[in-house]
Amino acid sequence: MELCTKTASELIGMLRAGEIDPIDIVDSTFKRINDKEPDVKAFIAVLEESARKRAEELKDADRSLPLYGIPVAVKDNMCMEGAQTTCGSKILTPFEPPYDATVVEKLKAAGAVIVGKTNMDEFAMGSSCEWSAHHPTRNPWDLERAPGGSSGGSAAAVAACECAMSLGSDTGGSIRQPASLCGVVGMKPTYGAVSRYGLVAFASSLDQIGPFARDVRDCAMLLDVICGHDPKDSTSIDREPPDHVAALDAGAAGMTVGMIKDLFGEGVEPGVRERVSAAAEVFEKMGAKIKEIEMPIVKYALPAYYLIAPAEASSNLARYDGVQYGMREDADDIVSMFRKTRRAGFGAEVKRRIMLGTYALSAGYYDAYYLRALKVRTLIVKEFEKAFAECDILMSPTSPSTAFKLNEKIDDPLAMYMMDICTIPVNLAGLPGMSIPCGLSDGLPVGLQLIGPTLGEQALLRAARAFEIGSGICGMMPGEKMD
Amino acid sequence: MKLTREEVREVAYLSRIEMTDEELDRMTGQLGAILDYADMLNELDLEGVEPTSHVIPMKNVMREDVVKESCGVEKALMNAPDRFGDFFRVPKVIDEGEGH
Amino acid sequence: MKYEPVIGIEVHAQLKTDSKLFCGCSTGFAAAPNHHVCPVCLGLPGTLPVLNRKAIEYVVRTCIALECEVSPASRFARKNYYYPDLPKAYQISQYELPIGRNGKLTVRAGGREKTIRIHRIHLEEDAGKLVHDASGGSCVDYNRTGIPLMEIVTEADVRSSEEAVAYLTSLRSILQYIGVCGANMEKGEMRCEPNISVRPVGAEEFGTKTEMKNLNSFRAVRLGVDFEIERQIDAIENGERIVQETRRWDEATQTTQTMRSKERAHDYRYFPDPDLVPVEVSASVVELIRAKAPELPEPRRVRFISQYGLPEYDAEVLTGSKAMADFFERAASLHNDPKAVSNWIMTELMGCLNESGKTIDECAVTAEDLTALLELMGKGVISARMGKDVFKDMFASGRPPAEIIKEKGLEQMNDETAISDAVEKVIADNPGPAADFRAGKKQAAGFLVGQVMRLTGGKANPKIVGRIIEDKLLSE
Numbered sequence A: 001m002e003l004c005t006k007t008a009s010e011l012i013g014m015l016r017a018g019e020i021d022p023i024d025i026v027d028s029t030f031k032r033i034n035d036k037e038p039d040v041k042a043f044i045a046v047l048e049e050s051a052r053k054r055a056e057e058l059k060d061a062d063r064s065l066p067l068y069g070i071p072v073a074v075k076d077n078m079c080m081e082g083a084q085t086t087c088g089s090k091i092l093t094p095f096e097p098p099y100d101a102t103v104v105e106k107l108k109a110a111g112a113v114i115v116g117k118t119n120m121d122e123f124a125m126g127s128s129c130e131w132s133a134h135h136p137t138r139n140p141w142d143l144e145r146a147p148g149g150s151s152g153g154s155a156a157a158v159a160a161c162e163c164a165m166s167l168g169s170d171t172g173g174s175i176r177q178p179a180s181l182c183g184v185v186g187m188k189p190t191y192g193a194v195s196r197y198g199l200v201a202f203a204s205s206l207d208q209i210g211p212f213a214r215d216v217r218d219c220a221m222l223l224d225v226i227c228g229h230d231p232k233d234s235t236s237i238d239r240e241p242p243d244h245v246a247a248l249d250a251g252a253a254g255m256t257v258g259m260i261k262d263l264f265g266e267g268v269e270p271g272v273r274e275r276v277s278a279a280a281e282v283f284e285k286m287g288a289k290i291k292e293i294e295m296p297i298v299k300y301a302l303p304a305y306y307l308i309a310p311a312e313a314s315s316n317l318a319r320y321d322g323v324q325y326g327m328r329e330d331a332d333d334i335v336s337m338f339r340k341t342r343r344a345g346f347g348a349e350v351k352r353r354i355m356l357g358t359y360a361l362s363a364g365y366y367d368a369y370y371l372r373a374l375k376v377r378t379l380i381v382k383e384f385e386k387a388f389a390e391c392d393i394l395m396s397p398t399s400p401s402t403a404f405k406l407n408e409k410i411d412d413p414l415a416m417y418m419m420d421i422c423t424i425p426v427n428l429a430g431l432p433g434m435s436i437p438c439g440l441s442d443g444l445p446v447g448l449q450l451i452g453p454t455l456g457e458q459a460l461l462r463a464a465r466a467f468e469i470g471s472g473i474c475g476m477m478p479g480e481k482m483d
Numbered sequence B: 001m002k003l004t005r006e007e008v009r010e011v012a013y014l015s016r017i018e019m020t021d022e023e024l025d026r027m028t029g030q031l032g033a034i035l036d037y038a039d040m041l042n043e044l045d046l047e048g049v050e051p052t053s054h055v056i057p058m059k060n061v062m063r064e065d066v067v068k069e070s071c072g073v074e075k076a077l078m079n080a081p082d083r084f085g086d087f088f089r090v091p092k093v094i095d096e097g098e099g100h
Numbered sequence C: 001m002k003y004e005p006v007i008g009i010e011v012h013a014q015l016k017t018d019s020k021l022f023c024g025c026s027t028g029f030a031a032a033p034n035h036h037v038c039p040v041c042l043g044l045p046g047t048l049p050v051l052n053r054k055a056i057e058y059v060v061r062t063c064i065a066l067e068c069e070v071s072p073a074s075r076f077a078r079k080n081y082y083y084p085d086l087p088k089a090y091q092i093s094q095y096e097l098p099i100g101r102n103g104k105l106t107v108r109a110g111g112r113e114k115t116i117r118i119h120r121i122h123l124e125e126d127a128g129k130l131v132h133d134a135s136g137g138s139c140v141d142y143n144r145t146g147i148p149l150m151e152i153v154t155e156a157d158v159r160s161s162e163e164a165v166a167y168l169t170s171l172r173s174i175l176q177y178i179g180v181c182g183a184n185m186e187k188g189e190m191r192c193e194p195n196i197s198v199r200p201v202g203a204e205e206f207g208t209k210t211e212m213k214n215l216n217s218f219r220a221v222r223l224g225v226d227f228e229i230e231r232q233i234d235a236i237e238n239g240e241r242i243v244q245e246t247r248r249w250d251e252a253t254q255t256t257q258t259m260r261s262k263e264r265a266h267d268y269r270y271f272p273d274p275d276l277v278p279v280e281v282s283a284s285v286v287e288l289i290r291a292k293a294p295e296l297p298e299p300r301r302v303r304f305i306s307q308y309g310l311p312e313y314d315a316e317v318l319t320g321s322k323a324m325a326d327f328f329e330r331a332a333s334l335h336n337d338p339k340a341v342s343n344w345i346m347t348e349l350m351g352c353l354n355e356s357g358k359t360i361d362e363c364a365v366t367a368e369d370l371t372a373l374l375e376l377m378g379k380g381v382i383s384a385r386m387g388k389d390v391f392k393d394m395f396a397s398g399r400p401p402a403e404i405i406k407e408k409g410l411e412q413m414n415d416e417t418a419i420s421d422a423v424e425k426v427i428a429d430n431p432g433p434a435a436d437f438r439a440g441k442k443q444a445a446g447f448l449v450g451q452v453m454r455l456t457g458g459k460a461n462p463k464i465v466g467r468i469i470e471d472k473l474l475s476e
């Protein structure tokens, strides 16, 4: 078996035993990348040179570092010195940040080898990776299909074994939905658990960085490295982070798992509903109690989100004006320069959301749209609190469908938005959520979404690990199908 | 509330995105559809409900008043589309009622 | 018809923190553009603000001094607009929940007391600076970006330029006293933007107001406000409509001019900044800050009268600026005659300052040097007249008085034998006046004393000279 197909925990075992060196993994990884990239196109930038240099340096470093020698990919909206950060947008081409995001600093300190920057929908706005200004990414399970988004590149890279693990960001489902469509594990931690410093903002009150991996243990390992308080992020939670790996093997026995009935209904493909319902049986087998719960408010999460997130985005993306960095269209006066630059630099979906958000915040509409959405957010938070009064974790499908065909939804914004109907409520409530593979439907992966209470990552990971054991679904790979 | 093309034109101006009439038409249709969908929020009784801006209740996150070294003028200007000495240069500034 | 001006004043005061409001960059003067910047104040993608604790403390201190209610919960909002000196294309400011509200400041104008209500006090970040270059473009310098500004807004209670200047003078003094702001208008540490309207005397409704910018001194405020009041009255009397607009004071022409021709609706789309969490200043924290707060001008004035026995006028002048009051107190603590200290400061020191255009902060004479001079005069080492010359030298050179006196050989001559010799010589050389004095013409003594002083280079102690002349001429 090639090194690149192994999980990070397997590789760490071999590295610590001295059986292999980081450079062996890098060799295997870049061979894989060279093989797969022409088809999958998971990366915006492959950083082979710096990765090789890093692997050489690591040879004599402390092998007990938590991610010693592990190849990790980073979504292209996280800043890293010495590489471009484009956010999948023309307007940030070129932009080389003069600083490292906190998560990038942490990866480096943990001994990881950063192999590249992954593709994404422009500024993380999209659910298919088709809104990247560079190129679409394809789903390793079926190259005709989308990997999901916006962190489609990070999900596809892990699924195609182009790296052992990766980082994505999740504002409305951008980690969990592509994890679901690509058959990998993806987690959005509690809002504030991972520093946002250096993550190019989309919607600041919703954005969270999180891990992708091929199994739950790797996911927990990466989470352990990136989480924790950061004085550079005022919204970062100040507490001693727990050891997530240590919590993994506690089992699901005695847990109450709530099935959110409202997320199994209309719009969910029968194959998806079937696989996720079957997952409930696995939990029961592992000694958990299943409880059906009703959350009628969650259907209002999507419209609320499509006012709140664009409103914040309209302000966050205002700085792309051609003054300090990125592209600039020439013009005789400053206002024309702003307008021409932003016309040429932003893609259709980003423009749509900037306009929507500007409208929702503008005089006369603030109360009717933005403020109303913030109130609905309060109701959603309360409804989750109620659910967690009787359940330890909640479950639902991650995405209402398996991977859809490229170009299938690109001309219908609302249809695309519906892809996030199960994941968005979790962001609005700031809760931790993850997607784990729970089987195939017509040969395509189906994702099970698990939702925890605030800072309930340990419970989530423990349940997810129990599911892996109970279902025997662990480290699903498109492998043979692709070749 | 039906969204009009003139409103969308004003929003495009506020957003500093140049658009042709044709683009404004298409945008009016698409934004209208999304706003119609968002109108389903009107079904909810929000009387007495407080808005949530911060989902994790936190307060008074502050730093001490300590000077740190700046990043240096070269790093500041490394991405400048038009550098002039140690300045960022931009086209002529005309005041359109904003600014300070 | 008689008109009455209605004026509200917005002041932006630059807070004296060491670092910027949301990052660690220095607020100090930078010689070169874009040198006091970092990814945060440049608003680079991915960066986040973290609030400076001292800035909050300074605003609360100001709230206490201006008798404002301190909001138990305040928060930051984004004010969105595009301008090349605003790197994020939004300014972090406060909107719905400012830190302070409902304060007041009582000032003296035209011999009457007037209370001006404070509407709100909030905290925000400054923008950068645009420099227009010869090529027709503009150059941007972000050194100033992110420097903390405190905005103090009054109710429309001001009724004349005199009241406006009195308010600003008093506010400046308070800000300096509590140590939160340098408050030098010429340096831009305190910027003032009055909004002005006029209405017929007795009318309830407000007229249309204009906002004024570029008033960089108290003098400009007085002239600018007066000009604008007159302009509006003239316009109304000519049947014109006042346009709501921003007008710029032009020093060269001494007029106000429209700044913004195209009136496009402002829509700043304020909303709570999701990158910052609410600030809660509890009542106990307010009390803690109050306990640490420096003494304000008014209580200090009263104390100067009671503690040092100063006249009202002296106390008022000395407490007019914190630095001057500090100078006085330091000197008074070193010398046992506070009234003499006060007299010297009020006449000699302030005279020198006026003449040189310097402020007390730039003055080379220390309180220690001044009291040393007073001691030397008290001991009779130099005369009071000589003391004034020595002071001028101290002011110019910054040297201690003893050094100047020694170098110039200014010590008073008290040696009776030497003086006696000089007197004898003068009597011998001036037999006429000496005879006059003997004959009872007392005024002849003045001439003789003058001659002795001339002979001794002004150093002889005039009291001793007078006594010896009398002794010599009347005892014969």
Ligand SMILES: [Zn+2]
Residues within 6 Å of the ligand: C020, C023, C024, C025, C036, C037, C038, C039, C040, C041, C042, C146
């Ligand atoms: Zn800075």
